[in-house]
Amino acid sequence: MQIYINQLIEDLTAAQNKKQSLNQSPTHESFEDYIAEVERYLNGEGEEPIGDILGMKEECFPPANRLTEKQLNTVSDAYLECLESWNVSIDLPDNLPAALKYTLLINTLKQKIIAMDSGITHLELCHYDSEWCPFGIKFCRCIETDKDKEFMNSI
Numbered sequence: 001m002q003i004y005i006n007q008l009i010e011d012l013t014a015a016q017n018k019k020q021s022l023n024q025s026p027t028h029e030s031f032e033d034y035i036a037e038v039e040r041y042l043n044g045e046g047e048e049p050i051g052d053i054l055g056m057k058e059e060c061f062p063p064a065n066r067l068t069e070k071q072l073n074t075v076s077d078a079y080l081e082c083l084e085s086w087n088v089s090i091d092l093p094d095n096l097p098a099a100l101k102y103t104l105l106i107n108t109l110k111q112k113i114i115a116m117d118s119g120i121t122h123l124e125l126c127h128y129d130s131e132w133c134p135f136g137i138k139f140c141r142c143i144e145t146d147k148d149k150e151f152m153n154s155i
């Protein structure tokens with residue numbers, strides 16, 4: 001399995017956005033380009049599943065129970081690094097168990113985003129409904145929000 005994991009890490013590294021790593025300065029050349037990009041974004045144009053952008057399929061990733069904790073963390077880190085190169089950030093609670101984190105991350109391959117040269121796409125996995133939270137009650141931060149809601153209702 002380790003050989004397969006090494007290959008997976010290589011693939012994830014290869015899937016990083018080269019444009020950005022070569023050119024550290026903002027990539028939009030002109031104000032017009034920037035405006036065009038914002039307009040595309042507002043129109044929801046060019047939405048693509050993350051997996052298509054990276055050229056990676058969910059099937060490439062073994063089920064979490066086949067991997068060791070270390071392998072789970074290595075793949076999760078490589079995946080997050082790859083997303084970062086595409087200006088995508090995922091909001092994850094700290095101390096999430098390795099297997100849950102890995103599984104949630106791999107699930108985001110299906111999520112549609114617009115690859116942007118400027119600005120950051122924030123992926124929210126928790127939709128502030130603790131009952132349905134993918135992180136589970138223990139790690140969900142929407143509990144706080146629910147408490148806040150109760151509090152707001154009580155005044």
Ligand SMILES: [Zn+2]
Pocket residue numbers: 126127128129130133134135140141142143
């Ligand atoms: Zn939550």
